[in-house]
Amino acid sequence: MKRLxxxxxxxxxxxxxxxxxxxxxxxxxxxxxxxxxADAYGVAYFWLDANGAALRKATQYRLDTKxxxxxxxxxxxxxxxxxxxxxxxxxxxxxxVSKNVNLPKTIGKVFFLDRAGNYRWCSATSIQSQHRxxxxxxxxxxxxxxxxxxxxxxxxxxxYYQGRAPWGVYAGAYAxxxxxxxxxxxxxxxxxxxxxHNGFALAGEKExxxxxxxxxxxxxxxxxxxxxxxxFRKCQINLGECWSEGEDKPADLVGPDxxxxxxxxxxxxxxxxxxxKIGRGQGFKFGDPVVEQVDKAxxxxxxxxxxxxxxxxxxxNYTITHYYTQKWVKPGTTRKYYEARYIIGxxxxxxxxxxxxxxxxxxxxxxxxxxxxxxxxPSAPHPDGDRPFSGVTPKWCAGKTGxxxxxxxxxxxxxxxxxxxxxxxxxxxxxxxxxxxxxxxxGYVNGVTSMFHDQDGNGRIDFIxxxxxxxxxxxxxxxxxxxxxxxxxxxxxxxLK
Numbered sequence: 001m002k003r004l005x006x007x008x009x010x011x012x013x014x015x016x017x018x019x020x021x022x023x024x025x026x027x028x029x030x031x032x033x034x035x036x037x038a039d040a041y042g043v044a045y046f047w048l049d050a051n052g053a054a055l056r057k058a059t060q061y062r063l064d065t066k067x068x069x070x071x072x073x074x075x076x077x078x079x080x081x082x083x084x085x086x087x088x089x090x091x092x093x094x095x096x097v098s099k100n101v102n103l104p105k106t107i108g109k110v111f112f113l114d115r116a117g118n119y120r121w122c123s124a125t126s127i128q129s130q131h132r133x134x135x136x137x138x139x140x141x142x143x144x145x146x147x148x149x150x151x152x153x154x155x156x157x158x159x160y161y162q163g164r165a166p167w168g169v170y171a172g173a174y175a176x177x178x179x180x181x182x183x184x185x186x187x188x189x190x191x192x193x194x195x196x197h198n199g200f201a202l203a204g205e206k207e208x209x210x211x212x213x214x215x216x217x218x219x220x221x222x223x224x225x226x227x228x229x230x231x232f233r234k235c236q237i238n239l240g241e242c243w244s245e246g247e248d249k250p251a252d253l254v255g256p257d258x259x260x261x262x263x264x265x266x267x268x269x270x271x272x273x274x275x276x277k278i279g280r281g282q283g284f285k286f287g288d289p290v291v292e293q294v295d296k297a298x299x300x301x302x303x304x305x306x307x308x309x310x311x312x313x314x315x316x317n318y319t320i321t322h323y324y325t326q327k328w329v330k331p332g333t334t335r336k337y338y339e340a341r342y343i344i345g346x347x348x349x350x351x352x353x354x355x356x357x358x359x360x361x362x363x364x365x366x367x368x369x370x371x372x373x374x375x376x377x378p379s380a381p382h383p384d385g386d387r388p389f390s391g392v393t394p395k396w397c398a399g400k401t402g403x404x405x406x407x408x409x410x411x412x413x414x415x416x417x418x419x420x421x422x423x424x425x426x427x428x429x430x431x432x433x434x435x436x437x438x439x440x441x442x443g444y445v446n447g448v449t450s451m452f453h454d455q456d457g458n459g460r461i462d463f464i465x466x467x468x469x470x471x472x473x474x475x476x477x478x479x480x481x482x483x484x485x486x487x488x489x490x491x492x493x494x495x496l497k
Contacts, residue, residue: 027178027179027180027472028176028476029176029177029179029181029182030174030176031149031174032173032174032175033154033173034154034171034172034173034197035173035174037197037486037487037488037489037497038495040488041200041218041347041488041489041495043153043155044155044169044170044171044200044488045219045345046153047111047155047157047165047169048201049202051163052164052165053163054111055111055157055160055163055165056162056163058119058120059118059119059120059379060121060122060377060379060380060391060425060428061114061121061122061140061141061425062380063411063425063451068452068453068454068461069408069410069451069453070409070455071406071408071416071418072409073407082365083365084364084365084367085365085474086361086363086364086366086444087361088128088361088444089127089128089359089361089440089444090128090132090358090442101438102439102441103375103394104125104358104360104433104441104442104443105158105159105357105358105441106125106158106357106358106359106441107126107158107376107394107430107431108123108124108125109121109122109124109156109377110137110141110142110154110155111154112141112142112153112155113153114144114151115144120151121377121391121426122137122138122141122426122428122429123375123376123377123394123426123427123428123430123431123449124136124141124156124430125360125430125431126156126353126359126360127193127360127361127362127445128359128360128361128362129195129359129480131195131354131481131484132352132354132359133195133196133197133352133354133485134193134353134359134477134481134483135170135172135195135196135353136191136192136360136362136429136431136448137191137192137194137429137448138192138449139181139182139189139190139192140187140190140450141192142154142177142192143177143192150175154171154172154175155169155170155172156172156194156196157169157170158353159357160377161392161393165201167350168199168201168350168356169200170196170199170353171196172194172196173194173197173483173485173486174483175192175193175195176192176193176195176476176477176479177192177476178191178467178472178473184412185412186411187411187413187416187450187451187467188413188414188415188467188468190448190451190466190467191448191450191467191469191473191476193477194480195480195483195484195485196353196485197486198349198351198352198353198486198488199349199350199353200348200349200350200488200489201348202345202346202347203346203348203493204345204346205345205346206343206344206346207341207342207343208342208343208344210241210340210342212342212344213342213343213344216344216494218344218347218489218495219344219345219347219495220344222241223340223343224338224339224341225339226336226337227339229337231337231339232244232337232339240340241339242338242339242340243337244335244336244338245335245338246333246334246335246336247333247335248332248333248334248335251329251330251331251332252330252332253282253329253330254328254329254330256281256328258328258330261328261329262328262330263328264326264327264328264329265286265287265324265325265326266286266325266326266327267304267306267322267323267324268305268323268324268325269305269323270289270306270307270323272305272325273324280326281326281328282326283327284326285326286326289321289323290322290324291319291320291322292320292321292322293317293318294318296312296318298318299318299319302320304322306320306322306323308320344493345493346493347489347495348489349487349490349493358442360433360442360444361443362445362446362469362477363434363444363446364469364473364477365470365471365474366446366469368402368403368404369402370400370434370446371398371399371400371434372398372401372419372433372434372436372443372446373396373397373398373443374396374397374398374430374431374447374449375394375396375431375433376394376395376426376427376428376429376430377389377391377392377394377395377426378395378424378425378427379391379424379425379426380424381424382422382460382461383460384459386459388422388424389424389426391426394430395423397419397420397421397422397423397464399419399421401417401418401419401432402417402418402419405468406465408465411451413451415467416451416465416466416467417447417465417466417468418453418463418464418465418466419447419465419466420463421461421464422460422461423449423461423464424452427464428450429448429449431445431447432445432446432447432448432449432466433445433446434446445469446469447466447467447468447469448466448467449465449466450465450467452464453465
């Protein structure tokens with residue numbers, strides 16, 4: 001897929017919030033995910049089908065490195081390339097009072113297929129945007145190794161929990177990241193903004209007429225229903241869609257050693273039973289005689305080969321004694337008849353992401369040493385093998401970011417910001433929220449988790465790092481801010497064009 005790589009003129013949010021030095025020329029990279037509603041529908045349905053089986057199958061994404069990368073201080077006290085700026089959040093949650101950190105409604109997981117076809121996930125958040133449709137996450141959770149292509153079947157699921165998508169699934173339409181990450185695999189630009197279509201959820205299925213089935217633009221399928229031979233003949237007369245399978249074929253007598261032979265019992269007279277031998281062959285005895293207690297009406301009506309007793313015993317019971325011999329057969333077959341049931345899948349439009357769960361603000365060129373709360377879905381074990389997190393529910397770390405930026409030589413990093421935190425991979429892409437309001441559950445995204453580090457060498461993650469959000473991040477965000485997306489399904493659940 002060819003990339004669009006263009007220097008970005010500074011336009012958009014406001015001249016005050018997106019002012020760059022005269023020498024700065026931000027670059028961005030963009031790629032299509034699923035811009036067409038039909039393709040987006042297929043992607044979302046892939047993850048939702050079978051009650052979210054694919055969502056539960058996914059495992060956390062991990063960077064392609066054998067060892068936990070080391071942080072090296074760059075000595076810099078920050079890397080702003082222009083004036084500080086921010087855009088405010090929007091929220092939908094009602095203010096609450098809590099002594100703990102209240103989880104924001106905006107956070108969730110992104111799901112995708114990696115280059116090997118494995119089902120993967122990272123962490124992410126909804127953010128404020130002009131069209132209420134943007135997701136912020138790590139660049140390596142969208143762009144395949146930072147170059148060549150984007151990951152397949154990319155969706156965002158806010159509030160994800162154990163295979164459930166409480167606010168729907170939002171299929172990615174367009175992805176935006178830094179030029180240097182896309183071109184040089186430079187993790188100083190390990191962030192991404194993804195414009196997503198309206199969310200949708202599956203709302204069951206409905207049987208419809210053949211005419212309605214043909215006209216339906218959404219998901220549809222045919223379910224067979226077994227019918228009788230008489231119903232089949234009527235269906236053919238009425239030119240319905242019906243068919244038959246197999247053939248009527250009687251059972252054949254075979255020996256007990258014939259492959260697939262089935263033992264059946266045949267009711268015979270007492271004389272035939274007494275004359276039969278005990279063994280496995282045709283006509284041999286099949287167990288002991290069976291005495292059946294019946295009422296008088298059944299006793300009077302019986303005309304089989306068994307013996308009827310002389311009449312009621314002292315308790316008023318009537319009996320029939322049955323005698324059986326063996327019959328070894330190769331089973332026959334019976335023709336089966338079916339008719340088509342026309343089924344359509346009903347989907348529900350959940351609306352724009354920002355209208356459903358709100359969106360966090362975004363901040364850039366902020367001073368180092370900010371108080372932040374980092375959220376994510378950690379899951380992977382620590383380097384020593386201990387696995388304290390399940391990845392099922394989001395976790396958080398709170399503290400001040402470092403006062404200096406750091407290098408990570410193996411990933412071309414010169415200016416990452418750091419936070420002391422023990423979250424493990426799976427939290428990749430989770431937001432670092434500056435000025436987090438615990439009541440409103442909103443703040444300003446000033447970083448997204450990129451890497452995990454064990455600085456003291458004890459086999460436990462103790463730091464996480466993020467790209468420093470500078471003017472280049474603002475430029476990419478500004479470009480993504482203009483991306484327009486669509487509803488996937490209409491008011492009746494039909495697929496839109």
